[in-house]
Amino acid sequence: MRRYGKHTDEDDIRSRPNRKGNRPRTHIRPKHEDAAGGMVLTVDRGRLTCLVEDRIVLAMKARELGRKAAVVGDRVALVGDLSGKKDTLARIVRIEERSSVLRRTADDDDPYERVVVANADQLAIVTALADPEPRPRLIDRCLVAAFDGGLEPLLVLTKSDLASPDKLLELYGDLDIPYVVTSRAELENGDVADRARELLDGRTTAFVGHSGVGKTTLVNALVPVDRRRTTGHVNAVTGRGRHTTTSALALPLSGTDSWVIDTPGVRSFGLAHVDPSRVIHAFPDLEAGTEGCPRACSHDEPDCALDEWVAEGHADPARLYSLRRLLATRERKEGD
Numbered sequence: 001m002r003r004y005g006k007h008t009d010e011d012d013i014r015s016r017p018n019r020k021g022n023r024p025r026t027h028i029r030p031k032h033e034d035a036a037g038g039m040v041l042t043v044d045r046g047r048l049t050c051l052v053e054d055r056i057v058l059a060m061k062a063r064e065l066g067r068k069a070a071v072v073g074d075r076v077a078l079v080g081d082l083s084g085k086k087d088t089l090a091r092i093v094r095i096e097e098r099s100s101v102l103r104r105t106a107d108d109d110d111p112y113e114r115v116v117v118a119n120a121d122q123l124a125i126v127t128a129l130a131d132p133e134p135r136p137r138l139i140d141r142c143l144v145a146a147f148d149g150g151l152e153p154l155l156v157l158t159k160s161d162l163a164s165p166d167k168l169l170e171l172y173g174d175l176d177i178p179y180v181v182t183s184r185a186e187l188e189n190g191d192v193a194d195r196a197r198e199l200l201d202g203r204t205t206a207f208v209g210h211s212g213v214g215k216t217t218l219v220n221a222l223v224p225v226d227r228r229r230t231t232g233h234v235n236a237v238t239g240r241g242r243h244t245t246t247s248a249l250a251l252p253l254s255g256t257d258s259w260v261i262d263t264p265g266v267r268s269f270g271l272a273h274v275d276p277s278r279v280i281h282a283f284p285d286l287e288a289g290t291e292g293c294p295r296a297c298s299h300d301e302p303d304c305a306l307d308e309w310v311a312e313g314h315a316d317p318a319r320l321y322s323l324r325r326l327l328a329t330r331e332r333k334e335g336d
């Protein structure tokens with residue numbers, strides 16, 4: 001598995017620090033043994049906000065990192081002014097190996113792969129039960145990205161004050177994927193925060209989903225008041241959010257060793273980087289049924305054992321439809 005994307009958000013940003021007064025360049029690069037460790041909290045146009053010990057330090061990528069981009073959640077090594085004082089800028093000289101990588105492409109045929117978040121343990125796939133309408137296909141895509149990137153999935157179904165979770169839970173409730181259902185009232189009286197904390201405790205959780213599903217609202221209910229971010233409104237006509245959140249941000253949960261990472265809403269979750277043979281892992285209810293498949297089965301051919309598996313009632317036909325649709329969109333786009 002390729003651990004780093006070739007193309008990243010930062011590729012087009014060529015940092016040109018003020019050359020004047022710089023030390024002459026040598027061919028022997030220092031190893032930066034004295035560099036301090038930090039964590040990237042957010043990235044804004046080439047400026048990375050990092051947590052170094054208990055200080056917030058603004059930094060930029062050192063030229064020696066080349067095209068490699070640091071993303072939210074990355075553990076990095078920094079040199080330079082680490083005081084965190086106003087108008088100081090440190091340099092990131094190393095990106096440490098990542099324990100997980102959440103990647104996506106804008107579309108299935110888009111080679112421009114971006115790393116959304118690094119080192120998260122858990123992917124909270126946030127879906128509103130209404131306003132905007134739930135779209136299981138996005139859930140399936142996020143599940144694929146989670147399994148592929150080494151994150152454990154968590155389903156978060158929001159706005160249960162507007163619609164019942166029953167239909168979605170029929171599809172996803174038995175998959176051994178933990179889930180939480182939230183509502184406006186429970187967000188406000190703190191119940192959600194208590195229940196969610198158990199699932200978030202000691203881990204780093206990235207929240208993803210369509211715009212307007214309530215990612216930021218939920219994250220705000222979890223973090224201390226002074227850390228809260230702006231939330232948006234869902235357009236009454238289109239039923240879509242307004243993409244209120246524009247950048248990913250890592251926030252600590254108080255009193256625990258846990259982080260939540262709020263991310264901007266996505267329209268789609270392209271999976272061009274995922275090998276088709278790995279897609280089935282995100283469908284644990286179907287994976288068991290592939291034992292009877294011919295070798296290298298595409299799962300969309302006459303001898304595929306999944307039709308029988310579903311006919312025998314082992315899995316919901318909608319799940320097989322979703323798997324095939326996902327595989328088909330990927331294949332068609334890859335073929336041309």
Ligand SMILES: Nc1nc2c(ncn2[C@@H]2O[C@H](COP(=O)(O)OP(=O)(O)OP(=O)(O)O)[C@@H](O)[C@H]2O)c(=O)[nH]1
Nearest residue numbers: 159184212213214215216217231232243244245265
């Ligand atoms: N009725 C209801 N509304 C909610 C709930 N949770 C969030 N909302 C509302 O949904 C709207 C969008 O919430 P946000 O938290 O900004 O959504 P988001 O997922 O962060 O959206 P982006 O930042 O655009 O990706 C706001 O008006 C929230 O008040 C809920 O449980 N019930």
Ligand SMILES: [Mg+2]
Nearest residue numbers: 215216244245
């Ligand atoms: Mg938001």
Ligand SMILES: [Zn+2]
Nearest residue numbers: 293297299304
């Ligand atoms: Zn098959």
